[in-house]
Amino acid sequence: MTMLSERQQMSYIAAQAADARLNVELETEGMTLNIGPQHPATHGTLRIIARLDGEQVVWAEPSAGYMHRGYEKLTEVRTFPQVTALINRIDWLGSFANEVPFILAAEQLMNIEAPPRAQHIRTILFELSRIANVSLFLGDLGVQMGAVTPVFMAFRDREYVLNLIEGATGGRFHPNFDRIGGLKDDLPKGWLDETRQVMKKLRNFCDEIEDLLFGNEIFQSRTRGIGVIPADVARQYGLSGANLRASGVDWDLRRDQSLPLAYDKVDFRVWTHPDGDSWARCWIRLQEVREATKIVDQLIETLPPGPVMTKVPRIIKVPEGEAWVSTENPLGEMGYYVVSKGDLGPFRVKIRSASFNNISITPWVLKGVYVPDIITILASLYFILGDIDR
Amino acid sequence: MAQLSDTDTDESTPVVDELRDEIVARLRADLGDAVVDVHQVPQVDLWVRVTPESWRAAGEALRAQGFDYFCFLSAMDWMPSPFGDGENDPTEEVEEDPAASEIRQGYTGGDTRFQMLARVTDTRRHVSVTLKADLPQHDDGAMSIESWIPVYAGANWHERETHEMFGISFDGHPDLRNMYLPGDFEGYPLRKDFPLLARLVKPWPGIVDVEPMPASDDDEGDDS
Numbered sequence: 001m002t003m004l005s006e007r008q009q010m011s012y013i014a015a016q017a018a019d020a021r022l023n024v025e026l027e028t029e030g031m032t033l034n035i036g037p038q039h040p041a042t043h044g045t046l047r048i049i050a051r052l053d054g055e056q057v058v059w060a061e062p063s064a065g066y067m068h069r070g071y072e073k074l075t076e077v078r079t080f081p082q083v084t085a086l087i088n089r090i091d092w093l094g095s096f097a098n099e100v101p102f103i104l105a106a107e108q109l110m111n112i113e114a115p116p117r118a119q120h121i122r123t124i125l126f127e128l129s130r131i132a133n134v135s136l137f138l139g140d141l142g143v144q145m146g147a148v149t150p151v152f153m154a155f156r157d158r159e160y161v162l163n164l165i166e167g168a169t170g171g172r173f174h175p176n177f178d179r180i181g182g183l184k185d186d187l188p189k190g191w192l193d194e195t196r197q198v199m200k201k202l203r204n205f206c207d208e209i210e211d212l213l214f215g216n217e218i219f220q221s222r223t224r225g226i227g228v229i230p231a232d233v234a235r236q237y238g239l240s241g242a243n244l245r246a247s248g249v250d251w252d253l254r255r256d257q258s259l260p261l262a263y264d265k266v267d268f269r270v271w272t273h274p275d276g277d278s279w280a281r282c283w284i285r286l287q288e289v290r291e292a293t294k295i296v297d298q299l300i301e302t303l304p305p306g307p308v309m310t311k312v313p314r315i316i317k318v319p320e321g322e323a324w325v326s327t328e329n330p331l332g333e334m335g336y337y338v339v340s341k342g343d344l345g346p347f348r349v350k351i352r353s354a355s356f357n358n359i360s361i362t363p364w365v366l367k368g369v370y371v372p373d374i375i376t377i378l379a380s381l382y383f384i385l386g387d388i389d390r
Numbered sequence: 391m392a393q394l395s396d397t398d399t400d401e402s403t404p405v406v407d408e409l410r411d412e413i414v415a416r417l418r419a420d421l422g423d424a425v426v427d428v429h430q431v432p433q434v435d436l437w438v439r440v441t442p443e444s445w446r447a448a449g450e451a452l453r454a455q456g457f458d459y460f461c462f463l464s465a466m467d468w469m470p471s472p473f474g475d476g477e478n479d480p481t482e483e484v485e486e487d488p489a490a491s492e493i494r495q496g497y498t499g500g501d502t503r504f505q506m507l508a509r510v511t512d513t514r515r516h517v518s519v520t521l522k523a524d525l526p527q528h529d530d531g532a533m534s535i536e537s538w539i540p541v542y543a544g545a546n547w548h549e550r551e552t553h554e555m556f557g558i559s560f561d562g563h564p565d566l567r568n569m570y571l572p573g574d575f576e577g578y579p580l581r582k583d584f585p586l587l588a589r590l591v592k593p594w595p596g597i598v599d600v601e602p603m604p605a606s607d608d609d610e611g612d613d614s
Binding site: 065238 | 434435437458459460461462464466467470471494496497507509513516518520542543544546547548555568569570571579580582584586589
């Protein structure tokens with residue numbers, strides 16, 4: 001915690017300097033800094049307007065909406081099976097994970113459940129999309145701070161995972177593989193052996209990143225004690241996923257709710273960190289990739305035989321009702337509030353995406369930080385533009 | 391860990407959900423008559439409808455009970471779309487069904503076309519509540535309700551989005567600017583009477599998509 005006190009010292013010096021300026025009656029003027037919409041640190045087109053006093057941010061306001069696609073409106077004119085093709089594109093790095101909660105909500109309304117084998121494979125693919133998503137985050141993290149090497153390692157190792165997803169589903173980025181009542185297909189031959197190999201590679205990748213990046217002194221000084229979010233603020237803003245657990249809240253929807261997924265059959269640890277700073281958020285994600293590889297390994301060993309699809313009518317009509325299902329997606333809590341009126345398509349779908357809440361805290365957390373820290377805080381909060389704008 | 395109902399339990403015995411019953415009891419004690427209706431799926435989920443006047447008070451009462459995690463806030467337009475479902479074959483004759491244009495609210499009922507919808511979670515007891523409230527329209531069609539920002543700071547962006555998409559204003563919200571649409575945009579896209587122009591210009595072939603492929607009609611095709 002030495003970094004914290006150093007920072008306090010810095011702000012003390014800054015305050016002294018401000019006093020000195022006042023004393024000689026020099027007029028200083030604030031400055032408005034525009035970051036984005038097209039900026040490497042914005043992962044797409046998030047624009048941030050920051051009002052600066054010297055090097056310090058007085059207030060900052062993210063401006064989303066450059067990529068709004070109106071999915072909530074579009075779902076109202078689609079049939080239930082067609083909706084998955086849309087919601088695939090919300091968080092495009094972990095697409096399969098987007099499909100699962102919606103399909104589960106539809107199944108809950110229809111009062112059916114996928115066969116155990118399908119639930120197992122869903123969970124495996126869910127965790128694989130987490131690995132693909134978060135491993136890219138770990139690589140990208142370096143780039144934000146000027147370390148270019150990790151991103152190449154991340155792209156190299158994510159490729160193995162994408163190949164697995166492609167092998168099982170046929171789609172690298174947008175699988176569209178989950179069906180109401182099960183899955184489109186069973187796993188291909190030899191896929192399980194390959195997955196075991198890849199999980200080993202991914203654990204090596206985590207070790208490499210930990211050595212190279214998390215052990216790096218520059219990385220630590222750029223993230224430790226920076227962008228601290230206390231637990232009660234995090235909960236109030238609805239932060240979820242690693243961002244919430246990095247603030248010390250022990251809350252993981254994989255463990256804390258009962259869904260027809262195979263999480264209750266595996267043994268995994270939910271990591272939390274008490275600090276709530278940028279470093280904690282990055283560190284939690286690193287641990288989560290490791291846990292995810294372990295979950296996949298265990299699920300492969302216990303994969304039950306059987307069909308991957310229950311009997312569902314060819315034309316799916318979902319009975320009248322309302323259902324909310326959310327899952328612990330790579331970015332946080334992703335949920336769908338599905339209202340059906342007994343038609344072919346949903347009456348309304350409210351999409352609760354993780355990044356929307358995770359980014360809505362930025363005006364709070366960016367207040368008073370220094371300009372270069374904006375980038376690391378945004379990087380550590382980890383958002384995907386499609387997940388904010390929907 | 392919240393468990394779904396045991397598969398062993400006899401279906402004739404009603405599932406008891408003490409946790410959710412207790413939440414409702416405490417809410418009724420705090421709010422009195424303001425709790426209009428409750429819908430519970432034991433061991434799964436809980437819906438509570440409150441009066442619009444007590445919208446913020448309900449949020450405060452839930453927060454005091456330990457619901458400290460803000461999940462989402464939005465609204466519902468219960469009017470059936472005057473433009474049809476959009477997924478039907480546009481060339482098909484449609485039967486006139488008077489029931490199809492009737493406003494029918496979902497769980498916990500209601501009297502107004504628009505309803506508020508919000509969900510909060512207790513991260514210690516692992517339980518969530520979906521809160522609803524009717525939204526009476528004034529003579530000019532405007533609607534307003536108290537902002538939740540003092541209760542849950544995270545409601546800020548959700549209320550901005552709801553204002554933009556449904557035209558509901560939130561009393562006490564500091565900044566109801568549009569998030570997605572241009573500032574001078576007219577209309578509220580998520581209202582059911584807002585047409586989806588792309589669909590009106592070129593209707594979706596719809597039902598054609600789910601018809602069986604010609605090849606799958608004969609059983610000789612190998613099913614691998």
